[in-house]
Amino acid sequence: MISIQKQSDDNVLTLKITDTLTGEDLDNLVPHLKDQVNTSDHPHLLMIMEDFDGYESATAFWKDLKLDAEYIGHFDRIALVGDEKWQEWATQVINPLTKEELRFFSLDKKEEAKNWIT
Template structure:
């Protein structure tokens, strides 16, 4: 499930994700990305993972399609979580993109929010 949260930045998509992300969850994100790009901004992401279990197969495929179409449109990405595999996902994302990507432990949530807004 994706729950959009407001961190009061027009170029930022902030979300809490939990459970398994589905194709419909990912489809919610795509128009948000386009709205920011159309205003001439790079898209920054703040992703807070709470009881996040990964993706359904269709959800993963939809995320790959969106990301491959927009990789050059992404700016900073903050991943906030509490599992080692989530930190590895952040490192892999950093490796495959030109975006500035950082992982923060859930106890560092306020630092992550400060970083993404700077």
């Protein structure tokens, strides 16, 4: 499930990702991503992955990868907040491949992530 929130800073799109991610969740996310990159001079993305249980199906996982590939390079900064080692590892692997500033923060550093992203 993806909860979409705008912070007081219009440059930041905040996604809270919990439970199981479905293809429908990703379909619903697309207009928000498009709006963010088209209306903000310096778009930032804050993703908070808390109690994330994975993907509903391989199709949802594949859709997420395609979405990532489509929007890579459109954000100035991306912060990923999570509690899993693989999330930190994925951030480190992807970081050299993008022009965005990309950082991982553990859940106990959520406020630090919010400050960094703005």
